[in-house]
Every structure is written in structure tokens, then in C-alpha cells.
Amino acid sequence: MEKRFICRNVLVTGASSGIGRASALRFAREGANVALVARNRERLSAVAEEVRALGVRGEVYLADTSNAPEIYAAADAALADFGSLHAVHCNAGIYLRRPAKDLTTADISRIMDTNFYGTLNTIYAVLPYMLRRGEGSIVTTVSMDGKKGVPPDAAYVAAKFALNGFLQVLRQELRGTGVHIGAVFPSRTDTPQIAHVACPAVTPKADPAVVAKAVADCVYYRRREMLVPWLPCKLLVLADAVSPALGDFLVRQLHLSGTQTGDPVV
Numbered sequence: 073m074e075k076r077f078i079c080r081n082v083l084v085t086g087a088s089s090g091i092g093r094a095s096a097l098r099f100a101r102e103g104a105n106v107a108l109v110a111r112n113r114e115r116l117s118a119v120a121e122e123v124r125a126l127g128v129r130g131e132v133y134l135a136d137t138s139n140a141p142e143i144y145a146a147a148d149a150a151l152a153d154f155g156s157l158h159a160v161h162c163n164a165g166i167y168l169r170r171p172a173k174d175l176t177t178a179d180i181s182r183i184m185d186t187n188f189y190g191t192l193n194t195i196y197a198v199l200p201y202m203l204r205r206g207e208g209s210i211v212t213t214v215s216m217d218g219k220k221g222v223p224p225d226a227a228y229v230a231a232k233f234a235l236n237g238f239l240q241v242l243r244q245e246l247r248g249t250g251v252h253i254g255a256v257f258p259s260r261t262d263t264p265q266i267a268h269v270a271c272p273a274v275t276p277k278a279d280p281a282v283v284a285k286a287v288a289d290c291v292y293y294r295r296r297e298m299l300v301p302w303l304p305c306k307l308l309v310l311a312d313a314v315s316p317a318l319g320d321f322l323v324r325q326l327h328l329s330g331t332q333t334g335d336p337v338v
């Protein structure tokens with residue numbers, strides 16, 4: 073594997089599981105030191121061990137990203153320990169599968185707190201530093217749910233659409249500053265977050281390692297957006313832009329909602 077991030081320092085939120093774990097390991101394999109952020113010490117420490125086994129630094133910073141002082145303190149501590157931060161992967165997120173008619177505003181706030189405000193907290197924790205340096209890359213795991221609403225994910229979709237809109241504006245405002253803003257839009261991915269959702273063979277869950285490669289490519293090539301997997305996601309976005317009725321039809325025909333097979337594990 074090419075080592076594109078030797079002597080680079082990368083902070084990953086939600087690094088204790090799924091896509092964040094895969095991203096931390098991907099950056100480490102490519103030579104980066106990794107600052108790992110999440111709430112669960114045990115799981116995060118286990119991933120840090122895996123990172124260190126690849127011959128780079130892997131340090132643990134416990135923080136709830138929806139709590140601004142916690143993630144600010146984590147980012148400051150990582151900066152102090154590593155001396156610099158070249159890239160941040162804003163990835164921490166939670167999922168709620170519940171029909172819109174059954175949602176409470178408390179449900180929606182909980183999802184917004186982590187998926188929207190938690191991401192913004194992470195961005196604002198590092199942005200002044202990157203702007204002062206005139207370099208850096210901030211890449212966020214959004215979701216294809218931030219491109220096309222899929223039932224029964226209304227609360228999650230709302231947070232991811234909000235994130236997509238915010239990031240579109242931020243990247244344009246930061247043009248010319250040296251700070252790159254990227255967004256990765258994975259379709260369903262095989263992680264604990266959706267272990268209770270079965271997907272049909274026509275739209276299988278992606279491997280988190282494939283998403284992690286897209287994140288690393290997004291940082292390296294300073295891409296605006298990465299869809300994972302690209303072709304089916306692009307076709308869905310184009311179909312929905314031409315006709316929302318066609319977009320809805322594809323969601324139904326391809327069973328993009330999947331089927332709930334049990335209780336959520338996270």
C-alpha cells in the first residue's frame with residue numbers, strides 16, 4: 073500500500089468502531105499518526121493498540137462530540153501531544169430507524185446533537201488552527217441519506233441533509249484559504265450501527281475499509297465529495313434530480329430501506 077501520509081497527524085472521531093476504526097487503520101497503514109476520539113475507553117484503546125501495531129502513534133482522547141468543551145479539549149490535547157494536525161475526519165454518528173409519524177422532537181434533537189452539532193463542534197475545534205496555518209483537511213462522513221431521503225430514517229436524514237448543506241457552503245467560503253473541506257457519502261455500510269438492518273443482495277452493505285479508502289483519497293486529492301459506491305449512488309442522485317418521483321421509485325424498487333431484523337446493537 074502507498075504511504076501517502078508519512079509524518080502526518082490525523083484526528084478521527086468515532087474511531088472506536090465501524091467506519092472510524094477502518095479510517096484510523098487506513099491512515100495508520102499509510103504512515104499517519106492517529107489521534108482517536110470517542111466515548112468508550114475500552115473500545116477506543118483496543119483500536120489505538122491496532123494503530124500502534126502498524127508502527128505509528130495512536131493516542132486516545134475521550135470526548136462526546138456533542139459536548140463542545142469536551143471535543144475542544146480533546147482537539148487541543150491532540151495538538152499539544154502531536155505538535156500539529158494535518159487532517160481531521162469528522163465521523164462520530166448515531167442512527168435512528170423510526171417512521172417520521174412516530175418521532176418525537178426529543179428523538180430528533182438527540183440525532184441532531186451528535187450527527188449535526190457534534191460534527192460542527194469538531195470542525196470549530198480545529199478550524200481556527202488550520203486557518204492560521206493556511207493548510208489542513210477536514211473530511212466528514214455524511215451519508216447517502218444526506219443526498220436522498222430513505223424511509224424510515226427521517227431524523228437521521230434531516231441531520232445528514234443539514235450537514236451536507238453546511239459543508240457545501242463552508243467549502244466554498246474557505247476556497248483559497250488552504251483549508252480543504254470534503255464530504256464522504258457512504259451508502260449502507262457493514263458496521264454495528266446497522267447490524268439490525270438487512271439489505272437485499274442488489275444493494276449489499278459496503279465494507280468499512282472501502283469507505284475508509286474514500287476518506288483517505290478525499291484528504292489526499294482534496295476532493296469535494298466522494299460517493300461510496302460511486303456509480304449506483306451517482307445514478308440515484310441524478311435520477312432524483314431529474315424526477316423526485318423516479319428517485320422515490322428507485323428507493324422502493326431497490327429496497328434501499330432494508331429490513332429490520334432485530335434490535336439496534338448501538
Ligand SMILES: NC(=O)c1ccc[n+]([C@@H]2O[C@H](COP(=O)([O-])OP(=O)(O)OC[C@H]3O[C@@H](n4cnc5c(N)ncnc54)[C@H](OP(=O)(O)O)[C@@H]3O)[C@@H](O)[C@H]2O)c1
Nearest residue numbers: 086088089090091111112136137164165215260261263265
Ligand atoms: N453504517 C452505515 O451504513 C453508514 C452509512 C453512511 C454513513 N454512516 C455514518 O458513518 C459514521 C460512522 O458510523 P458507523 O456506521 O461506523 O457506526 P458505529 O460502528 O456505530 O460507530 C460509531 C462511532 O461513533 C462514536 N460515537 C457515537 N456518538 C458519539 C459521540 N456523541 N461522541 C463521540 N463519539 C461518538 C462511537 O463510539 P462511542 O460509542 O465509543 O462514543 C463509534 O466509534 C456515522 O456518522 C454514520 O452516520 C454510516
